[in-house]
Amino acid sequence: MKGYKGVMIYAEQRSGRVHPVSYELLGKGREIADKLNTKLSSVLLGSQMEGEAEELIYYGADTVFLYDHLGFREFDLINYKRNIVRLVEEVRPEILLLGATHLGRSLGPRIAVALSTGLTADCIGLDIDEQNNLVQIRPAFSGNILAYIRTATRPQMATIRYRVMHKQERDPGRRGEVVRKDVELVDPLLLLVSRESSSGVNVADADVIVSGGRGLKKPEDFKILEGLAEVLGGVIGCSRPLVDDGWMGKEHQVGFSGNTVKPKLYVACGVSGSPQHLAGMRASDIIVAVNSDPSAPIFKIADYENCARTAAHSRRGLGYHQTGADRELSDG
């Protein structure tokens, strides 16, 4: 389409920290920009983030548009939208990508409506077709189908799931331009009263997750899983019923209404595998399922399976690793 050129990514930050999905967007954005033989730009709104703006260049941006304002340290929906919309109308990129984080999925739809353009949510794949259109690939129906979507309007907008795209290697020799832009502010309408940080566990970023489900008999059984997680260098996850029953905090919940995870290893203990749970962890590299029910749906997607008593088996796994090649373990 005429008049639109270049790829732009939204670099997300909260409290001065750039979200890692931004570097992944730069990685994919660089690949697409090269394919289209065009430039990659990034827009960053925050306070005192010159250093981070340079980092965006090291990770692939040609130009960084920096909106520096004390009030931009935290998410200001109305003013973030306003300034991004103004920039997009000025720069006219053909593609605009945001991370499918909570912030991106809140901000993206407003930008799309304000720009009268389409937006595809939570993509896990992007491609360029023969006509140089962006093909956006996304799961729907709780991850049961993959939809391929094209956008008739410009810019072609999509939010991209975290931990799906790959960032480029950081190259501090890379050169680019940081363009400071004037900030335009209106009444933000929303007042941030306070902010509390989470307890620290971050299942979305973990490489190893040991998850418990309804197969666990009592909350204390998590001690066994915690031991296993510690040995494997992982964190504890769980299915939704355990959060509902108050056994675990929401931050541990894996699944459609909790966290989407993509660890190298996912160990599901006593998790039957509801569609909602599978939607949150099916992209894991290796899935180990331990369950006493051979017909549990989790086995349909697992790589290694063991139909056994959960507690006994997890304890055994732990015992094996701690005691080394203790091959004399008797069956318990």
Next chain:
Amino acid sequence: MVRIVVPIKQVPDMERVKFDSEKGTVDRNSAPGEINPFDLNALEAAVQIKEKVGATVTTISMGPPQAEAALRDALSRGADRGILVVDRAFAGADTWATSYTLATAIQTLGQADLIICGEKTVDGDTGQVGPEIAEWLDMPHVAYVSEMKSVGEKVVVVSDMEGDRYVIASRFPLLITVTKDINSPRLPSFSDKLKARKAEIEKLTAQELSAVGDPSRFGLKGSPTRLSKVIVPSEEGRKGEIFRGDLGEATMKLADALVRGGLLENVE
């Protein structure tokens, strides 16, 4: 009286719906329709405000004629009015056209102080329609609300952002999207169900919306995004090894597999 609007969607029961991986289709007839589970939390939040401070709760749904059942269900759970936005012209809409149509319908009904949406639907799974409606209506929104602190002159809510909790205050009008954490939706009583069965479901058609809306923005023709194909992936081709029987042996095999996968150090 706070005027609350709750947009809802009828979706197939995800536990039962069938997918055809060869044809790449979803068989919507394979499972009964129900209110999108996240929308039940939105409705419950609205009804709780009604009980606490007084409000009118209007639920609105864009969908085929059979979506009337979802609106009746909403009435039995405490909504005061059910509006079905129904017309062939609305079919095939993406989130942009859907949000435009719903926003136009809300405008047609009059002023809304508070619009409460579920965080997403279990079928489309975009979470976009709520924030898009807010932009069309030029009102602020707060997404991922897990707690209502207070509703008075101002609305104070807690927004969950990947584990961080943001306490946010806003005046009316406001749109919020709520997570499952905000409440436990009540079950309708038998007598409420009976009453809802006889209640009137009001209908809004494309013609009626055209008084304030632009019909070229409705349905498939108004949608900037187009579905070019659908794939129903057969389960990822994982090879799936099963270890049964002797626990010690099974554990050894699993540990060996994890060592091979580089996930465990070899502990000889």
